[in-house]
Amino acid sequence: MDRAAPDRADTGGPDSAAPETAEAPPAAGARSLRPRDAATLILVDRRRGGLRVLMGRRNPGLAFMPGRFVFPGGRTEPGDRRMPVANALPDYAEAALARQVSRPPQDLGRMLALAAIRETFEETGLVVGTTAYGPPETVPQGWEAFGRHGVLPDLEALHLVARAITPPKRVRRFDTRFFTAERGAVAAEEPGRIGPDAELVELEWLRLDAARKLDLPFITRTMLDELEAQIAAGFAPYRQIPFHYERHGKRERVAL
Numbered sequence: 001m002d003r004a005a006p007d008r009a010d011t012g013g014p015d016s017a018a019p020e021t022a023e024a025p026p027a028a029g030a031r032s033l034r035p036r037d038a039a040t041l042i043l044v045d046r047r048r049g050g051l052r053v054l055m056g057r058r059n060p061g062l063a064f065m066p067g068r069f070v071f072p073g074g075r076t077e078p079g080d081r082r083m084p085v086a087n088a089l090p091d092y093a094e095a096a097l098a099r100q101v102s103r104p105p106q107d108l109g110r111m112l113a114l115a116a117i118r119e120t121f122e123e124t125g126l127v128v129g130t131t132a133y134g135p136p137e138t139v140p141q142g143w144e145a146f147g148r149h150g151v152l153p154d155l156e157a158l159h160l161v162a163r164a165i166t167p168p169k170r171v172r173r174f175d176t177r178f179f180t181a182e183r184g185a186v187a188a189e190e191p192g193r194i195g196p197d198a199e200l201v202e203l204e205w206l207r208l209d210a211a212r213k214l215d216l217p218f219i220t221r222t223m224l225d226e227l228e229a230q231i232a233a234g235f236a237p238y239r240q241i242p243f244h245y246e247r248h249g250k251r252e253r254v255a256l
Helices: 019-024 089-097 108-126 142-149 206-212 217-233
Strands: 036-045 054-057 073-075 126-128 160-163 174-182 185-188 198-207 243-247 250-255
Touching: 036 108, 036 126, 036 217, 054 108, 054 206, 073 108, 073 174, 073 250, 089 108, 089 160, 108 126, 108 174, 108 198, 126 142, 142 185, 174 217, 198 206, 206 217, 217 243
Parallel strands: 036 174, 160 243
Antiparallel strands: 036 054, 036 073, 054 198, 126 185, 160 174, 243 250
16 A cells, blocks of 8 residues: 655755665754655676675774675766666666655656666776667766766666665665666776775675675665565566655555
8 A cells, every 4th residue: 555755855966975874873852854865776696596795895984884784875966867878767667766756857767776876886886787889978977987988877777676765863864766786787897996995895795694694784684685575576567666664663664
């Protein structure tokens, strides 16, 4: 049963931060911030007979969740509206992304999927897309690496996993859409994005059982469960897309 969305996220904006950084406890007496649109990409590797997911360990010097493993992701940026793509998102994903959103912009799904791809590059150096159609004719700010490598983002290669809104009264709040793509969707890689001075200090391809043994943020652990269930369903287009949020202190999970 559909319910009204608890909040409507802003679209666009100049700054970017990993959605999982919002898991800090609520501040006493704080007013609830409006969540901002964000996106995460879970890269999976099924080539060697077992499912692995790509996770990065956050820099121990960061203020929020230092040293914890997360998926790459962050908030949308203006250039995400203007980056050319090779193929569009699947229809079911476009439809689900527009549900329980007040006055969704026509390009909401495209913008969110592109944000997930861009943030993945910024944090990991992995360029997700295809070289089959030649290089992009125009490259907005933040997407220069795709021009260097002649890669167009291929949104058709992405599946929508879930949506989650940070609980009220956190110091940062995000309305995050979680996507997934196969490791084979990585068309190029730029070294130097991981290191002691970067947001992520290491990357690991982890089996699900190994990932679940880590000290994970609640929503990250939840997304591992959602991902496993959707892979088992073969990403069928008629499947339900879960939406996680908190209302009156109680966690809710409804279908989009």
